[in-house]
Amino acid sequence: MQLPLMPPIAPMLAKAVSALPEGPMSFEPKWDGFRSIIFRDGDEVEIGSRNGKPLTRYFPELVEALKLNLPPRCVLDGEIILVGASGDRLDFDALQQRIHPAASRVRLLADQTPASFVAFDLLALDDEDFTSRPFEERRAALEVALARCAAPVHLTAATRDRDTAGRWFRQFEGAGLDGIVAKALASSYQPDKRTMFKVKHQRTADCVLAGYRVHTSGPDRIGSLLLGLYDDGGVLANVGVVGAFPMQRRKELFEELQPLVTDFADHPWAWDRQEEGARTPRNAEGSRWSGNKDLGFTPLRPERVVEVKYDHMEGSGSGTPPSSSGGGRTGSPVPAPTRSWRSPSAMTWPRCWVPAARGPRTAAEPPAVGRAAPRSRPVPPPATAPTRGKARRVFRTRRAFPHVTGQERRGRRRPPSVSAGRAPWWEP
Numbered sequence: 001m002q003l004p005l006m007p008p009i010a011p012m013l014a015k016a017v018s019a020l021p022e023g024p025m026s027f028e029p030k031w032d033g034f035r036s037i038i039f040r041d042g043d044e045v046e047i048g049s050r051n052g053k054p055l056t057r058y059f060p061e062l063v064e065a066l067k068l069n070l071p072p073r074c075v076l077d078g079e080i081i082l083v084g085a086s087g088d089r090l091d092f093d094a095l096q097q098r099i100h101p102a103a104s105r106v107r108l109l110a111d112q113t114p115a116s117f118v119a120f121d122l123l124a125l126d127d128e129d130f131t132s133r134p135f136e137e138r139r140a141a142l143e144v145a146l147a148r149c150a151a152p153v154h155l156t157a158a159t160r161d162r163d164t165a166g167r168w169f170r171q172f173e174g175a176g177l178d179g180i181v182a183k184a185l186a187s188s189y190q191p192d193k194r195t196m197f198k199v200k201h202q203r204t205a206d207c208v209l210a211g212y213r214v215h216t217s218g219p220d221r222i223g224s225l226l227l228g229l230y231d232d233g234g235v236l237a238n239v240g241v242v243g244a245f246p247m248q249r250r251k252e253l254f255e256e257l258q259p260l261v262t263d264f265a266d267h268p269w270a271w272d273r274q275e276e277g278a279r280t281p282r283n284a285e286g287s288r289w290s291g292n293k294d295l296g297f298t299p300l301r302p303e304r305v306v307e308v309k310y311d312h313m314e315g316s317g318s319g320t321p322p323s324s325s326g327g328g329r330t331g332s333p334v335p336a337p338t339r340s341w342r343s344p345s346a347m348t349w350p351r352c353w354v355p356a357a358r359g360p361r362t363a364a365e366p367p368a369v370g371r372a373a374p375r376s377r378p379v380p381p382p383a384t385a386p387t388r389g390k391a392r393r394v395f396r397t398r399r400a401f402p403h404v405t406g407q408e409r410r411g412r413r414r415p416p417s418v419s420a421g422r423a424p425w426w427e428p
Contacts, residue, residue, distance in 0.1 A: 001041040004129040005075045008052030009037050012077070012121075012189055014181055014196035020162055020169070021197050024185045026139060027165035028158050030178040030198055031118055032090050033081035038117070040070050047080075055080070058098050061110045062117055062152065069153040071145050077121035077189075078156075082113060090176035116152035120181075123189060131189040138189065160185075173201050202309055205229075208236060209304040210269060211297040212257060221250040222257070225306060226297055228268070236268040242308050260300040267299040 020027065035050040045063045047055040056063060059080065070076065082098070084091030094113050100106055122130050122142040130138050139158065146155045159165055169180045179200035187195055207227035215223035224243030228236040245253065264270040 001039065001044045001046065003039060003041050003073060003075055004124040004127060005039075005131070007037070007039050007046050007048045007054075009048065009075070009123070010052065010192035011035055011037055011050055012191055012196060013194045014198035015194040017182075017197045017199055020165055020180060020199055021182050022162075024160070025162075025182045025197075026135060026158050026160055026185055027162070027168070028120055028156050028181045028183070029168060029172050030181045030200065031079040031081050031156070032092050032176055032178050033079040033095055033118075036078055036080050036117070037123070038066060038070065038074075038076045038078065038119075040066060040075075041073050043067065055099075057103075058100070058106055059110065059115055060107065061114050065152050066117065069146070069149040071125060073124075073126050074122070074145065075124035076119045076142075077123060078117055078119040080115050080117055082115045084176075088175060092176070114152060116154060118154045118156050119146060119149075120156040120158075121189065131191075134186045134188065135183050136185040169199060169201075204307055204309050206305050206307050207239060208302045209257075209300060209306045210236060210238075210267070210302045211299050212253075213241075213297045214254075215250055217247070220254050221247070222253040223250070225253075226269075227306060227308065228302070236302060238269065240310075242306065257300060260303060262299050262301045264299055268302060269299065 034055065036055060037048040039046040039048065045056065045066050047059060047062070049055050062080065080095070082091050082095040083089075084094060091113075095115065098106070098109050098113065098115065100109065119142060121135070122138045122145060124130055125141060125145060130141065143155065146153070149155060157168075159168075165180050165182075173179075179198060182197040182199070184195075207229055209225055210228045211226035213223045213226070215221035222243075222245065224241040226241055227239050229239050231237050
């Protein structure tokens with residue numbers, strides 16, 4: 001392989017902002033998948049991950065599709081995504097399962113859950129390096145290069161209209177997208193630099209505090225708090241961790257939580273509960289994602305509530321607190337979310353919800369992924385949620401007994417989301 005840019009290349013990154021930026025910008029959907037740099041030189045194709053590791057062997061079906069749809073010699077930036085079995089939203093959990101060490105399993109999953117590639121930037125074409133060119137020129141060249149591409153290779157949708165981007169932000173959430181990415185038209189491609197902007201969906205949720213892990217700097221400091229939500233059967237399911245605290249706060253939390261320390265005898269995340277099928281932090285201890293990390297934790301009596309800010313839900317409801325690996329994934333599925341409140345035991349607990357993959361659509365709006373679905377009654381946009389700090393700012397504890405939270409008092413409604421349509425919306 002001989003290209004103007006050779007692997008590995010760190011992709012250009014985005015900084016989080018609270019609103020769509022002003023000025024000459026190009027706005028795109030923020031895909032929920034694996035960020036990937038594609039290198040093609042004739043019959044040679046390499047797929048590089050965000051951290052520079054090769055992903056080529058895990059997506060053999062994409063390698064063949066890229067040979068058919070990309071220019072003979074090019075380097076592209078994009079996202080590997082996977083549309084779920086329902087056909088109307090992305091499935092990141094299923095995409096994670098594609099990373100498997102066994103070749104036979106890789107081939108089976110490539111057939112059962114094939115992935116797609118969505119391109120959104122051009123880094124090199126033939127013998128020319130495009131990274132120093134403004135994005136406006138790179139996007140125009142990308143559109144020409146992929147003018148004849150077909151599924152599973154796609155060109156992402158893009159608009160310069162801020163109002164259209166705002167509508168996408170509200171509607172695309174129902175299909176499992178993260179938000180909106182904004183790129184300055186005059187900006188060059190700067191690997192590993194946060195020169196783009198991203199606006200992500202964020203909500204708050206009250207979670208049960210059921211354990212903690214100590215910090216690497218010392219055993220008297222909190223590294224992360226382990227969170228849970230009750231399912232309809234009253235089982236406390238692990239939904240992730242939160243750990244973005246200043247060092248002084250880590251020490252204070254350690255002292256505050258010592259009276260709650262207990263053993264595993266009657267804890268909801270004891271070994272016997274996991275063996276019964278409950279989702280606990282112990283499920284990840286033997287995971288290929290955990291590597292050699294020590295995932296042991298100190299159990300706490302589940303008598304405190306932690307209010308956290310999260311970006312989105314995964315699987316059938318696990319939250320992603322923003323402090324976890326820069327917004328990375330934190331857990332596996334818990335029971336399907338609803339908008340209802342229920343009392344599985346002595347506690348009343350809110351269910352975090354996922355926007356339904358349906359909603360208003362007009363001729364001017366992009367269609368959604370997958371099969372057609374019944375159209376639903378238009379839903380008005382939700383009121384702007386109160387401004388909150390990051391998870392470490394809104395941390396507070398209180399007794400986990402029946403109460404009415406701010407979420408219930410505010411009477412939040414679902415945001416409008418996409419309806420399933422005739423073709424993928426990213427096709428121009």
